[in-house]
Amino acid sequence: MSSIDIRHIVFDIGKVLIHYDPNLPYSRLVPDEAERSWFFANVCTSDWNIEQDRGRSWEEAEAILIRNHPEREDHIRAFRRHWHEMVPHAYVETVAIMGGLIADGWDVTMLTNFASDTFREAQKLYPFLTLPRGVTVSGDVRLIKPDLAIYRTHAEAFDLDPGATLFIDDSAANVEGARAAGWHAVQFTGAERLKADLAAYGIQPSDAAPSLAAAAML
Numbered sequence: 588m589s590s591i592d593i594r595h596i597v598f599d600i601g602k603v604l605i606h607y608d609p610n611l612p613y614s615r616l617v618p619d620e621a622e623r624s625w626f627f628a629n630v631c632t633s634d635w636n637i638e639q640d641r642g643r644s645w646e647e648a649e650a651i652l653i654r655n656h657p658e659r660e661d662h663i664r665a666f667r668r669h670w671h672e673m674v675p676h677a678y679v680e681t682v683a684i685m686g687g688l689i690a691d692g693w694d695v696t697m698l699t700n701f702a703s704d705t706f707r708e709a710q711k712l713y714p715f716l717t718l719p720r721g722v723t724v725s726g727d728v729r730l731i732k733p734d735l736a737i738y739r740t741h742a743e744a745f746d747l748d749p750g751a752t753l754f755i756d757d758s759a760a761n762v763e764g765a766r767a768a769g770w771h772a773v774q775f776t777g778a779e780r781l782k783a784d785l786a787a788y789g790i791q792p793s794d795a796a797p798s799l800a801a802a803a804m805l
Contacts, residue, residue, distance in 0.1 A: 591771065593788050595747045596688055598719070599732075599756035600699040603775045604685065605677050605713055609636075612669035616662060630656050631666050639702040642729035670705055674712065680778035682715050684785070687792030689718055697722040698741045698754070700731050700761075721745055732756070733764025742768070753788060755781065 601607040609627065617623040627633075630652055639648055645667045652663045689695050696719050699706065703726035710716045723741040730737035742749055749769035756762050757775045765772035773784040785792065 591788060592751050593753045593771065593790060594751040595694045595696070595745075595753070596790075597741065597747075597752060597754045597765075597770075598685055598695065598697045599754075599758075599761065599775070600697055600701065600709070600716065601674075602757040603678065603755060604681055604697075604716070605674050605709065607674055609666070609673050611675060612665065612672040613662075616665055616669070626659070626662060630659055631663060636666075637700070637731060639705075640700040640725045641731050642703070642726045645702070645704070667705075671708065671712065674709060677713055677715070678778065681775075681781065683794065684778060684781060684792050686715065686718065687794055688790070691793050693790075693792075694747075695719040696741070696745050696747075698732070698737070699723070700725045702726045732758070732761040733767075735764065735768050738765055738768035738770060742770075753785075753790075755784075 598604060609631070610623070613623050613626070617626055635648065635652065639645060649663055649667070653660050656663065685695060697716070699722065701709070701724050703724060706722075706724045706726065716722070721744070723737065723744060725731045725737060728737065728740055730740060732738075738749075738754075741747070742752065750771075752770045754762065754765040754770045754772040755775050756765070756772065759774055762772040762774045771788070773781070775781055782791075
């Protein structure tokens with residue numbers, strides 16, 4: 588693969604650069620594990636949450652659930668209210684890889700399924716999210732991975748050559764979506780595996796500046 592001319596590197600964010608786990612605040616709010624599992628399977632489901640990533644407002648999202656589960660109003664509203672607790676830390680080693688790529692002059696952008704408002708909140712929590720050349724946020728463009736349209740939108744917005752683009756995402760479905768769009772893509776499982784995947788493309792990022800690693804710990 589090292590003979591392939593990669594010129595653009597695109598990072599996903601959640602579970603690649605920053606940790607995300609809705610269970611973190613809800614383990615306190617709904618201590619019973621069985622009840623909490625039921626809540627995520629039947630009320631604040633993944634399918635419900637992804638629509639905020641597609642651009643639906645939290646007000647509308649909450650209203651839909653509260654109509655069907657009025658007794659759960661406090662727990663429903665807690666999803667947005669306590670969202671910051673769901674992203675408790677950055678993956679420092681991955682952030683260092685991204686920082687090294689930027690320092691080496693690689694063209695780095697980000698493509699993420701994220702609600703518009705929570706992404707801006709994440710940028711304040713983690714300033715390194717402002718370092719790449721730019722980002723496509725699903726909530727802004729009202730498209731989500733793995734829809735082909737969002738990869739094409741990102742490539743057009745940042746003038747990427749799909750055949751010279753390498754995408755990094757933790758989701759196998761999103762990786763396959765990128766490949767269907769003509770990109771190269773690798774599934775993120777950890778920083779060491781990512782280094783090996785980059786090396787297979789002839790890419791070896793230098794060490795990131797200490798200030799970048801410090802920013803990841805904020």
